[in-house]
Amino acid sequence: MNRIKRGNILLFIVLTFFVQAFAQNKSDTIVSLDEIVVEGNSRRAILMKSPQNVVSVGQAFLKQNFAGSLMQSLEKIPGVQAMSIGSGQSKPAIRGLGFNRMLVAENGVKHEGQQWGDDHGLEIDRFALDNVEIIKGAGTLHYGSDAISGVINLKSSYIPQKNFEGEINLFGRTNNESTGLSARMGGRRNGFWYRANLTLTDYADYKVPADSIQYYSYYIKLKNRRLRNTAGKEHNGGLHLGYLSDKFLTTLYLSDVYTKSGFFADAHGLEVRLSEINYDRSRRDIDLPRHTVNHFKVMNHTSYRIDNLTVEGDFAFQNNFRQEFSEPVSHGYMPTPPNALERQYNKNTFTANLCAKFLLAEKHHIHAGFNGEHQNNRRGGWGFIIPDFRTTALGAFVFDKWEISENLIVSGGVRFDYILTEIDEYRDWYETYKIRSEKLKRNFNSITYALGVNYDLNNWNFKTNFGKSFRAPIPKELGSDGVNYHIFRYEKGNTGLQPEESYQLDAGVNWHNEKLDIQLEPFVNFFPNYIYLNPTSGYYEGLQMYYYTQTHVFRWGFEFNVNYKIISQLELNMSGDYLYARQLSGDKQGYTLPFSPPASATFGVKYSPQTKWAGKDGYVSMDFRAVAPQNEIVPPENATAGYGLLNAAAGCTFSIGARHALPLRITLQANNLLNRRYYDHTSFYRLIDVPEAGRNFSIMLGFNF
């Protein structure tokens, strides 16, 4: 009851702020742009672009919010969560749904790593991106399976404007003693252009505000408050080659992202480990357990325009190669393995997308397309979680955006998908020789649709979108039948699972004038067959039995963002999100879903003096992030206490050199200024009671030429 009351009080405060803000704003000054929306378009045009709630941020946002990983930067956006794996990697989630319930695309092509894994981060070079677009709500219509809670579309489509141009960024963070370099260069001559980028990062074990970690009453003492063996490094490179004429555009993208990082040495998964390895010898070395991930991509995007018809094609090949190493230890019936290679996944994905866009009867923007994808995933190592598999997915859609009038747009579409999954048999490599995964061939069909309305009226803008989305069950859910030692559980797949379907109604309400911008994004979501890994009270082969099942799930929530420009130099911002999830059937009826993010609100103030010394883009900002406790948990989770974090940032651009030819940009950030010891409910290390990183200062220096 207390929690509900507190929620109500918080809401009341929020709404009171709304009402007061309405009352106060009458005067007119310069046009205010929401800090998060940085596309060079008017507010209205952005809002009318899609019936869905879309947030778009550019490089400036990523630099100002520079963090250990891309997702940790994007976490500032209400409704977006980073599920952190140590200090340098994280998994994305939108409104609490991550893994295979959201989709990451790079330049429109689905990014295929090992999204299902708890400790597999997103393999992306954030310095190569120009723009990140986040679509909240059903995204299946354009993207196919998985885009249930939304889509994060990473774009790097900038075409160099000069013969030669470039940028160098140097950065460092104090908490994990991270250092890095990122360089970009490019050039354009006639219709041809190229772009190249390189990013190198190296970080040490990160620091937490704790001397020891208490987990199952086991005390893990930390040396110098550092989490042993959480160091890592990242080496990324990319090359774009392109040609542009007035009707034709083609770009070839090549990229490789390599990450090597350690896992906390004293526990692997939930299991406490003692080791002979002298982890305290160095805080920069990467010992066991660790993983290396290499993601290679080659993509081509081509578009051709004839009158009002545009034909586009995307063709891509991706290879994701991940190896996880840990000290070989016998477990149950498994003898001591011969080497440290615990898991290996090698996944090749081929993608082909074709689409046409044209204008029909002057008011109908038609977008029709076809997507095809083939994946081949092969495993290795002595630890089994998922079998080898191949999937082929084919989809076709048609979408109509009907501009009834300047103020009213109705859009809708329908899509058909076919997915074929073939799973290979897997047997234990030791004595028991038990079949852990049966040979299986399944196909899934799905029809999805969406219907949306955009309506603009003076200072108001309304949008609503109803969409059905789906995802095909993944091989882990269908085929697993074995022990996951890291989480101390026996996982039993279900070969009869049906495609997971989701019905979601989204709304967006915006009120804006020159000083104030208020955005509210509520949603309601229902799953008739959410695929859930249910912990039972039984034991099998010595570990708690979990099995995959499908349940009815109801969710609702909202995000809000209020931006108030008191004067042109001083801006106040308040944003937040709330999420409610309930399982309505099955064994865990009445419980929430795993990894439900707690409600949060951020209050920020930003001062941009616009004086001579601070330059045009100089700013100082401070924000306070309040996160509610999360007591809505489901076995085996732990409740997480609420917390408050104070962060600050500043930045400006100097001109140095002869005739001030070289602009030097400095961005400073301070996170967790009060060095608060807190736990992030959605972090990978939450289950073993490891607190989040302590106070951190970061600096980035950038030169553009």
Added chain:
Amino acid sequence: MIVAWIKKDKLRCVVSYVLLIKNFMIKKILIFNILVFALFSCENNGERDMQKPVIEIISPQSCVELQRGESFTFRAQFSDNVELGSYNIEIHHNFDHHSHSTDNVECELDEKKTPVKAWADNWNYTIPKGQKTFEANNEIPIPADIDAGDYHFMVRLTDKSGWQQLAAVSVKIILSDIHF
């Protein structure tokens, strides 16, 4: 269609949400406020079990020496706020000095060694339905042909809702056939 799936008290939530959407359109912020309150009060915190079961191991005690070829008694007191589920006891070697210890006692370990025939076994037990407390009492025979040395004795207990509790004891298995 959605409503059909949603049971009794959930209906109220959905109806109020539909009203909420309607009210956005007519810009009644205050009504929106009231309806959000109504939605919050949809929460039904009633019967969900949010507590893990509890394990209290009586024997064997940490660092105890057990004789190979003989039996020992596992005794523990289990309790839960709603209903106990089942339990599992497991034994595996600690010749490599890894650790699962859940108590602060550190036992004196033998030198590290490579297992020849290490004892690895586990037993599942059910607890009669409807029990909030249960005293486990199991006789565990130690095979006569296994490697002597340091072992971990793990106890895992669930409740009906699927919450799990772990406990571990370090024991030393010694040769029984030493004669002076």
